[in-house]
Amino acid sequence: MQLLAAELQYQDPLQPMDNTQFVAELAQFSTLAAVTNQSTTLSQILTQLQQGAAFNPLLQASQLLGKTVVTASGQGTVAAATVNAQGAVTLTVTGLGSVPLDQVTEVKSG
Secondary structure, rough: HHHHHHHHOOOOOOOOOOHHHHHHHHHHHHHHHHHHHHHHHHHHHHHHHHHHHHHHHHHHHOOOOOOOEEEEOEEEEEEEEEEEOOOOOOEOOOOEEEHHHOOOOEOOOO
């Protein structure tokens, strides 16, 4: 916008800017503003997702779906994650059944 304002301020009144060129520049500024806004919004969403994963155990557990986890009882693939009323997360692990999230000692790629 500062560039556009400078152009209008120093424009020669005897040779005004071509209307087509002026509209094209306005469209470019509008597109630039939209892309900048979109980038800012996406950065905010990413930050909230990253912060949310640190504070939301169910979100952390959902990242384990399809991965092999190791517990003291053995290992298996995570098929589901649930949370109870107290906020404790339980994983459904093939071959092991229900396993509390805090009993997982290792995560292997799925």
